[in-house]
Amino acid sequence: MRRSRYTVIVEDGDETYLIYNTLSAAFLKVPGSAVRFLLDDPDWSRPSDDLSPFQRYLHGLGVLVDSELDEGEASRGLLRDHHARQDRMELFLLPHENCNFRCTYCYEAFARNKMEPWVVEAAKQFVLKRSGTLRSLQTSWFGGEPLLGYDVISELSAFFVEVCRQAGVDYQSGITTNGYLLDEDKARHLVRECGVRQFQITLDGPCEQHDRRRHLMGGGGTYERIYRNLRSLKGVEGSFNVLIRVNFDHEVGGAMDDFLSRLRDDFTDDPRFLVHFFPIANLGGDTSDEINDLPLCDANATRVLEYQLLEKAVDHGFRTLTRDQLGPLSSTCYASDPRNIIIGADGTLYKCTVAFDDPRNHVGVIQPDGSLQLDQARFDLWTEHAGASDPHCRSCTLNPTCQGMACPLHRMNTENRACVPMRSDLPRTIRLLARELSKEAERCQSR
Structure with a gap:
């Protein structure tokens, strides 16, 4: 032993x-x-x-x-067994590839608009054909801004929910939205009729900083309306989570105290709301020059500031994504999963949501009958288990968590591994998790 x-x-x-x-x-x-x-x-x-x-x-x-x-083999076996399960599928759909925002750090080109009708029908046929082999289907609505295609979401969701009900398939859905169009009626419909169980909505700190970075396409602030819609979500009954994503740079990070206090006062009484923090990075696109003008943190300062913000959020009573990021396979990229596919508005198939203009990410096209015409060589670029042959990854304590597959795009671009950020200070991450669980236990005891 x-x-x-x-x-x-x-x-x-x-x-x-x-x-x-x-x-x-x-x-x-x-x-x-x-x-x-x-x-x-x-x-x-x-x-x-x-x-x-x-x-x-x-x-x-x-x-x-x-x-x-052989613990290394046991770790690698987790991923093999996970990917071998053909009864589970994750489907990203882009109901609208344009956006009503023009965020200063956005990487998307907004070359297309609402999903074409033939693609809607093709997506239905794809799920119908696969439903007989599935035990679970997870759909994720992405964009652009997916709620610009709200009618597409409603139509496809109604079809998916019914097909899965008839086939005995567990169906759940999530949406990444800027939150501007998410009024209470839409939110209630998404939860009750569309099976949405996860919302991700971004607030970039206090109103002034947020509105400078996340403004409308024609100009104008967005913070107050998003905040109002977030508060209205508390009135929607149902089992779902709301992740408030906060993108930060050095300037925003220094103005968080009052912002977090306001979030605490408005949302910690509803355990469905979580908070997490993500550093702003230059992911390419037409706004690259604008991004470089932002007060971005270097890697070390980013990690220090992120921990400080997470600790403040936990002390305010919020749950974070910390526990989810530490578990086995929790930090493997969705793009590395062979059972994951993204269907674009024009029928193009992708693997990654941050590289839509990269030809390597154009892995095929959906056909009108719902079949997928794949470029297998490009598809395999994303799903090959490069971490299995990387001696550094094989020996890493966090191998069960990310398997050396935290970001296939980074490895493809640099031929180097993309280590998960928490690797640089794993002890602090573990202490943060203990702190969060302790706060959670205190709240349970006080009820």
């Missing part, structure tokens, strides 16, 4: 330690005396019949493993 290569032990003050295993997702807080045997001897090993009761407990959690276990 020995310590798992995927076990991370982090000091948490007052002689207590946090233990997290990235393969089993086991997470516990223990006194230092309980794990002193591992802290004092990194190469600790013991016959399996000579374990204390607590050590046997740790073995059951995967914190300790059999000495002969």
Whole structure:
């Protein structure tokens, strides 16, 4: 018996330690005396019949493993088994590829408008043909701004929901929207009739900073209307989550205290609302020069500021995406999954939502009968398991989390791995998760 290569032990003050295993997702807080045997001897090993009761407990959690276990193969097997499941599919749809915003950092070209009618019918036929082999279907509405194609979402959702109901397929949906058109009636319809269970809506900090970056196509602010629509979502009954995405740079990061206090006052009484923070980056497109004019943070400053913002949000009572990003396979890119496909408004098939103009991302075309005409060589660029042959990825503690497939586009562009950001400070991420779970437990006890 020995310590798992995927076990991370982090000091948490007052002689207590946090233990997290990235393969089993086991997470516990223990006194230092309980794990002193591992802290004092990194190469600790013991016959399996000579374990204390607590050590046997740790073995059951995967914190300790059999000495002969090939953990690297066990980690890689997670991804193989996951991708081998042909009864699950994730379908991204672009009901409208134009947008009512012109954000200063946007990478999209807005070359197309609403999804063409023949593509709508082709998407229906695609799902109908596949429904007999599926146990679950996840659709994600993206754009442009998907709510400009609200009628397309409604039509396709009604069809998907009914086909899945008849075939016994679990159906769920999510939408990434700027939130400007998401009034309460639309939100209620999306939840009740369209199966939407996840909303992602962006607020870039306080009103002044947000409106400078996320303004209407013809000019004009958007913050107050989005905020009003967010608040109206609280009145919609149903089981769904709302991720408030906050894109930040150095300037926005320095003006967050009042903004987070307002979010706390308005949303922490509804556990369906989460907050997370994403650094603004230059992803190309026509606004690249404008992006470079923004006060972007360097990589180290970005990570420090992101943790500070996350800690403030947690202290205010918000849930974040931290726990979701730490689990097995949670940081593999959707584009790397062979069961994932994106259907564009003109029928073009893609794998990645941040590289629509990259020819390598044009992996095929949907046919009117719902069949997919794929360019298999391009498709395979996104799905090949490059991390399996990368010695750095194979030896990394976070291998079960990202499998070396955090961003196929980065690897294709640079021939280098794209490490998940939390790798640079994994102990702080684990402490943040403990802090969030502790706050959550305190709220449960006070109810």
